[in-house]
Amino acid sequence: MSSIGLAVIGAGYWGPNLVRTAIATPALQLQWLCDLDEERARTVLGRYTIVKATASYERVLADPAVAAVAIATPAATHYDLIRAALEAGKHVLVEKPLTSSVSDAVKLADLAERSGLVLMCDHTYCYTPAVQRIRELIRGGEIGELQFVDSVRINLGLVQPDVDVLWDLAPHDLSILDFVLPEGVTPVGVAAHTGDPIGNGHACVGYLSVWLSTGALAHVHVNWLSPTKIRTTIFGGSRRTIVWDDMNPAARLMLHDRGVDRIPGSTLAPDDRRQALISYRIGDVQVPALPEREALMSVLAEFAGAIVERRPPLTGARAGIRVLELLEAASRSVDDGGTRIPVNMEAGS
Numbered sequence: 001m002s003s004i005g006l007a008v009i010g011a012g013y014w015g016p017n018l019v020r021t022a023i024a025t026p027a028l029q030l031q032w033l034c035d036l037d038e039e040r041a042r043t044v045l046g047r048y049t050i051v052k053a054t055a056s057y058e059r060v061l062a063d064p065a066v067a068a069v070a071i072a073t074p075a076a077t078h079y080d081l082i083r084a085a086l087e088a089g090k091h092v093l094v095e096k097p098l099t100s101s102v103s104d105a106v107k108l109a110d111l112a113e114r115s116g117l118v119l120m121c122d123h124t125y126c127y128t129p130a131v132q133r134i135r136e137l138i139r140g141g142e143i144g145e146l147q148f149v150d151s152v153r154i155n156l157g158l159v160q161p162d163v164d165v166l167w168d169l170a171p172h173d174l175s176i177l178d179f180v181l182p183e184g185v186t187p188v189g190v191a192a193h194t195g196d197p198i199g200n201g202h203a204c205v206g207y208l209s210v211w212l213s214t215g216a217l218a219h220v221h222v223n224w225l226s227p228t229k230i231r232t233t234i235f236g237g238s239r240r241t242i243v244w245d246d247m248n249p250a251a252r253l254m255l256h257d258r259g260v261d262r263i264p265g266s267t268l269a270p271d272d273r274r275q276a277l278i279s280y281r282i283g284d285v286q287v288p289a290l291p292e293r294e295a296l297m298s299v300l301a302e303f304a305g306a307i308v309e310r311r312p313p314l315t316g317a318r319a320g321i322r323v324l325e326l327l328e329a330a331s332r333s334v335d336d337g338g339t340r341i342p343v344n345m346e347a348g349s
C-alpha cells in the first residue's frame, strides 16, 4: 500500500505533535509543514529533514503529492482552511473544535460527504485506552443505567486570547461524553455559568450542566486558574461506577462496585419507609489493566484507515457538530444568565 501524502498546517503548540506522530505513522508520508510563520515551521522540522516548510497554504493545496491535510491552527481559521482543502480534493483532519459555529460545520460536513472526502475531528481523548474502555463498559451494560457524569479538568492553563475556557477545554469533555453515551441517549438541555476573575475578557472558569434524554445529568468543570491539576471524571451507574483519574497512571480507571439502591416504597410498612428507602452497597474496587498507547498515534491511524477504506472515521464531522451544538447552547446560556437552553442534536445525526 502506498502511503498517503500529508501536510500539517500550524506549527504552534499542538502542530508539532501532529508532525512527530505523522512521521512515525507508516501509512502517512509527511510532505509539508505550513505556518504563517515559515521560520517557526522550519525550526519545528529541524535541519535533517526532507519535509518542506512553507507559509503558503495555496502551494500546499496545489501539490498533487498531498492527499490530506491535518489542521492545528486557531479555531477561527478552521472554516476557511477546511473549505479550501475540501475544494482542492484533500481529506481533512482538524483539531477541536471543528469550527466556530454549527452552521459553518454543517456546510463543511455536507461538502465533505458530497465530495466523498474524509473530514475527521481530532477528538484526541476518544482514542485513549481509558476512554475506549469506558465506552465498552458503559455501552456493554457493565455499569447498568448511566445516572450521572461528573468531570473536572482544571489546572494553570494557557489563557487563550481568542476563546473562553468553555470553548478551549470543554470540547474534550463533551467529545468524550458524546463518544461513550449508549446508543439513543442524547443531550436535551444545557446550562452554563462562567467567571473571568482576572479580567481577561474571556471566561477562565466554567461550569457546564448537560441534561440527557434519560434524565441523567452530566456536569463539566473547566478552569485555567487552578494551581493543582485535576483530570478526573466519574461515570455513575445503577450497578457500578467508573472513576477515571488521568493523573494516576497506576490506576487510571477504577470500577467501584459501590452505590445507592432504592427499595420500592410499596414493599415497606409506612413507619419503615423513611429509613429503608435507600440502601448503600459497599463492594470491591477493580482496576482494569490498560495498554499504554499514545492517543495521537491512534488518531492518525484512524484518519489513514478511513481514507484507504473509504469509510467514515470514528470521530467524523457529525461528532464535531454535536460538540458544537453543546458549546453554542452553553454560550447562549451564559449570555442568558445561566438559564437552561434546550438542544436539538439533529444536525449532528
Ligand SMILES: NC(=O)c1ccc[n+]([C@@H]2O[C@H](COP(=O)([O-])OP(=O)(O)OC[C@H]3O[C@@H](n4cnc5c(N)ncnc54)[C@H](O)[C@@H]3O)[C@@H](O)[C@H]2O)c1
Residues within 6 Å of the ligand: 009, 010, 011, 012, 013, 014, 015, 034, 035, 036, 037, 040, 057, 071, 072, 073, 074, 075, 077, 081, 095, 096, 097, 122, 123, 124, 168
Ligand atoms: N487535541 C488536543 O488535545 C489539542 C491540544 C491543544 C490544542 N488543540 C487545538 O489545536 C489548534 C491549535 O492550537 P495551538 O494551541 O497549537 O495554537 P497556537 O496559537 O499555539 O498555534 C497556531 C499556529 O497556527 C498558525 N496559523 C494561524 N493561522 C494560520 C493559517 N491561516 N495558515 C497557517 N498557519 C496558521 C500560527 O502562526 C501558529 O503558529 C486549536 O484548534 C486547539 O484547540 C488541540
